């Protein structure tokens with residue numbers, strides 16, 4: 688289905704370096720400390736799900752990873768560089784929750800506009816057309832390529848945003864709730880696409896969701912609650928460790944466990 692350019696290989700000596708490495712990571716937004724002492728890694732070439740209830744800090748963590756978040760302290764390395772390093776700009780694709788497309792342009796014109804920014808110049812015109820066609824096909828919008836973005840459904844507009852992020856063949860794709868509001872068939876198709884992207888070109892995907900059943904589709908999970916990491920494991924290991932049938936049940940088990948530990952700490956003071 689897809690025919691991506693090969694991503695550049697790791698620098699010599701770092702074949703298994705994680706895509707993201709955080710140590711003692713704190714983020715303050717306004718008067719609040721939103722993320723507290725996070726330590727985790729995101730492995731390369733895999734899909735890592737960032738899950739947790741609304742307001743737990745998923746978007747804040749993603750913004751820190753892509754380098755758009757202020758007041759980040761501690762260590763946060765992304766693709767071997769400190770988060771926010773200018774050299775990372777073309778190596779990361781970021782899709783925010785609100786689709787960032789121009790409603791008065793067609794799908795193809797939207798893609799062509801962003802392709803011209805990424806790969807400017809007349810000499811690159813044919814290559815750009817090829818990349819635009821491929822990105823549109825990857826998100827299954829070929830039949831809507833000449834429709835105005837403003838006339839598309841919410842799910843279709845989200846897929847245009849995703850196509851824009853795929854244009855530069857990024858090594859790391861950071862997707863903030865990409866399936867929110869989509870029907871079950873579209874959600875399944877998008878998850879198939881995410882797995883294709885990871886498998887066919889070794890890209891790393893960090894995908895947030897607050898829908899726990901999507902956790903089962905990830906290779907690895909970071910469960911967040913109130914700005915802290917509750918678990919960093921595979922879905923299977925989480926279910927086994929907590930004796931739960933689903934990741935949702937495992938999450939609830941861990942929440943109860945953390946609350947019990949906090950109460951025990953209070954009473955021993």
Ligand SMILES: Nc1ncnc2c1ncn2[C@@H]1O[C@H](COP(=O)(O)OP(=O)(O)OP(=O)(O)O)[C@@H](O)[C@H]1O
Nearest residue numbers: 716717719721740741742743744745746747748897
């Ligand atoms: N601009 C801001 N200034 C101050 N606090 C903020 C700001 N944006 C978000 N917050 C706070 O930071 C916390 C984490 O927000 P964040 O958007 O990262 O959560 P989330 O897990 O992505 O939520 P959702 O699933 O609803 O998108 C929330 O308590 C929120 O109120």
